[in-house]
Amino acid sequence: MTTASQSAPAAKNVPSDRAGAEKRKRSTMNLLAAFATYTILLVLAFTWAFPLFWAVSSALKTDPQIYTVPPIWFPNPPQWNNFYDGWTRYNFTLAAFNSVFRYSLPVTFFTVVSCTLVAYGFSKIQWRGREALFWICLATMMLPWQVTMVPLFITYKNLGWINSYLPLVVPSLFGNAFFVFMLRQFFLTIPEELSDAARIDGASELGILWRLIVPLSTPALAVVALFRFLASWNDYLGPLIYLNKENLYPLALGIERLRLTATGMGTSALAYPHLMAVSTIVALPIIIIFFFAQRTFIEGISTTGLKG
Amino acid sequence: MAVASAHRTGMTKREKRNQVVGLLFVSPWMLGFLLFAVYPLIAAVYYSMTNFDFIRVPKFVGLSNYVRLFTNDPDFWTVIYNTFYYVLLAVPLGVTVAFLVANLLNGPIRGRSAFRGIIYIPAIVPAMCTAIVWLFLLNVQYGAINGLLKTLGLSTIPFLSSPSLSKPSLIMIYIWLQGAAVTTFLAALQEVPKSLYEAAMIDGATAFRKFWHVTIPLCTPVILFNLIMGFIFAFQEFTVPWMLTAGGPMKSTELYAINLYRNGFIQLSMGKASAMAWILFLIIMVFSALMFRTSARWVYYGGEK
Numbered sequence: 336m337t338t339a340s341q342s343a344p345a346a347k348n349v350p351s352d353r354a355g356a357e358k359r360k361r362s363t364m365n366l367l368a369a370f371a372t373y374t375i376l377l378v379l380a381f382t383w384a385f386p387l388f389w390a391v392s393s394a395l396k397t398d399p400q401i402y403t404v405p406p407i408w409f410p411n412p413p414q415w416n417n418f419y420d421g422w423t424r425y426n427f428t429l430a431a432f433n434s435v436f437r438y439s440l441p442v443t444f445f446t447v448v449s450c451t452l453v454a455y456g457f458s459k460i461q462w463r464g465r466e467a468l469f470w471i472c473l474a475t476m477m478l479p480w481q482v483t484m485v486p487l488f489i490t491y492k493n494l495g496w497i498n499s500y501l502p503l504v505v506p507s508l509f510g511n512a513f514f515v516f517m518l519r520q521f522f523l524t525i526p527e528e529l530s531d532a533a534r535i536d537g538a539s540e541l542g543i544l545w546r547l548i549v550p551l552s553t554p555a556l557a558v559v560a561l562f563r564f565l566a567s568w569n570d571y572l573g574p575l576i577y578l579n580k581e582n583l584y585p586l587a588l589g590i591e592r593l594r595l596t597a598t599g600m601g602t603s604a605l606a607y608p609h610l611m612a613v614s615t616i617v618a619l620p621i622i623i624i625f626f627f628a629q630r631t632f633i634e635g636i637s638t639t640g641l642k643g
Numbered sequence: 644m645a646v647a648s649a650h651r652t653g654m655t656k657r658e659k660r661n662q663v664v665g666l667l668f669v670s671p672w673m674l675g676f677l678l679f680a681v682y683p684l685i686a687a688v689y690y691s692m693t694n695f696d697f698i699r700v701p702k703f704v705g706l707s708n709y710v711r712l713f714t715n716d717p718d719f720w721t722v723i724y725n726t727f728y729y730v731l732l733a734v735p736l737g738v739t740v741a742f743l744v745a746n747l748l749n750g751p752i753r754g755r756s757a758f759r760g761i762i763y764i765p766a767i768v769p770a771m772c773t774a775i776v777w778l779f780l781l782n783v784q785y786g787a788i789n790g791l792l793k794t795l796g797l798s799t800i801p802f803l804s805s806p807s808l809s810k811p812s813l814i815m816i817y818i819w820l821q822g823a824a825v826t827t828f829l830a831a832l833q834e835v836p837k838s839l840y841e842a843a844m845i846d847g848a849t850a851f852r853k854f855w856h857v858t859i860p861l862c863t864p865v866i867l868f869n870l871i872m873g874f875i876f877a878f879q880e881f882t883v884p885w886m887l888t889a890g891g892p893m894k895s896t897e898l899y900a901i902n903l904y905r906n907g908f909i910q911l912s913m914g915k916a917s918a919m920a921w922i923l924f925l926i927i928m929v930f931s932a933l934m935f936r937t938s939a940r941w942v943y944y945g946g947e948k
Binding site for chain 2: 382393402457460462471472477489506509615621632
């Protein structure tokens with residue numbers, strides 16, 4: 336809307352006095368537009384950031400302070416120990432261990448490996464039926480998880496996989512349509528001459544993939560790893576369906592358990608500030624990762640959007 | 644050495660080798676496709692025609708699960724109504740807001756990446772964390788917003804505890820979570836050639852006309868992408884509504900995915916849940932097909948095809 340109003344070369348051919356008036360009019364308009372834009376942006380930023388502020392603020396309260404009217408914005412003194420108490424009292428260290436080592440890391444690793452192999456087969460080798468199969472692969476993105484949920488649950492139950500991380504981890508060995516698509520698009524931008532030269536030198540396809548394509552694709556692979564890690568860290572429904580032993584709970588279910596405790600116990604038990612404190616801790620790594628990998632995030636999400 | 648012999652015997656051997664190696668590379672996906680898509684899809688058809696609760700053996704009942712859903716289920720039409728209400732309002736509103744915000748950020752703005760970060764972060768933070776914060780904001784008794792209203796002497800707003808406000812409240816949170824769409828739109832806006840705006844300016848176009856005749860047409864492919872992705876995900880929305888209202892009050896937020904989960908995994912009616920899953924799949928397919936069909940009329944593909 337305000338995009339092009341900054342540079343104003345249009346006034347060049349107009350006689351100078353009119354140009355002056357025009358210019359002044361334009362600059363007041365620009366000033367007004369800039370003022371309006373920043374006002375709206377600040378209001379938006381405030382609206383978007385307020386829930387995050389409120390999370391931290393609530394985490395630093397005592398339980399009665401949660402219910403106080405008017406609301407307390409900056410609890411004094413802040414109850415910093417809520418973070419430690421909430422985390423240890425409900426054994427979130429075990430939940431964090433489960434989330435990281437039993438779920439997120441294995442799933443991320445397997446996804447990157449399997450999707451790299453599959454994307455290579457869909458982009459760098461010529462074979463009959465490739466395009467047709469790739470289209471089928473893309474079409475599976477439209478398949479809602481609910482359709483496969485019931486039969487897969489029954490299968491896993493028959494295999495004795497319920498209450499283990501196998502139903503959550505094993506599928507990542509078989510690629511993922513969305514990430515295969517992303518990596519394939521990236522691999523296609525790498526010139527074919529490079530692979531051909533390596534083939535003439537006698538390199539195997541796996542060798543070409545490992546020594547040539549992978550080093551050239553680290554940004555794309557980073558995007559896949561980042562998004563997959565995020566998806567597993569944030570996953571709630573998968574664990575909800577497959578895990579119902581407390582010692583297996585990942586962070587998502589740990590928070591859910593604490594929420595149910597909080598609603599059950601009501602006041603005086605400090606459960607609400609604890610709930611907020613733990614939620615803040617669980618969200619924090621994601622925010623930290625975002626600040627360090629901002630470019631990867633933005634590029635990843637932009638390219639996926641544009642190529643659709 | 645394989646390469647050398649391939650050279651001597653001509654391309655057919657090379658082609659044959661490529662066929663085998665290519666298939667080997669994509670074999671993990673093919674196997675996964677059979678195990679995690681084809682088999683469950685077919686099995687879901689079978690289960691949807693049975694009564695199955697994990698205790699007794701599946702009993703074949705034909706189409707009666709479907710018939711009962713459509714004609715004799717107290718909740719099904721409520722769930723359909725809730726879901727369409729939610730999806731048809733949330734997704735277009737979300738796309739519109741995201742597009743307008745991206746346009747604001749695309750101007751000559753200082754601190755653009757800071758603004759973009761603030762708007763993007765809620766979208767990547769775990770959904771259960773954001774759901775809990777909104778619980779703390781919207782609750783009638785202890786929520787911050789109602790606390791503020793009480794302080795000002797105004798009456799409280801039962802965001803989540805009134806059946807008429809619960810869906811709009813969820814839609815509001817959905818819009819708050821559109822940071823990823825803002826980012827894709829911003830990337831698309833930066834691809835719009837500056838020369839087009841300059842040409843429009845020479846023609847004396849107002850800011851609004853530039854927005855309407857240059858910005859929007861050039862962004863229609865990304866608008867379509869965000870709409871379709873938005874619809875597919877919104878039809879399956881689970882975590883945030885489940886944690887905030889769990890379908891209540893008075894079933895006003897009983898969305899499709901919540902009802903399906905309830906039928907399958909709480910009441911253990913796996914047959915009914917499978918039938919519901921298939922109906923959802925058909926709804927999503929028809930919806931996506933309609934979007935693609937109409938898109939030829941309003942999506943502009945910059946002369947690529």
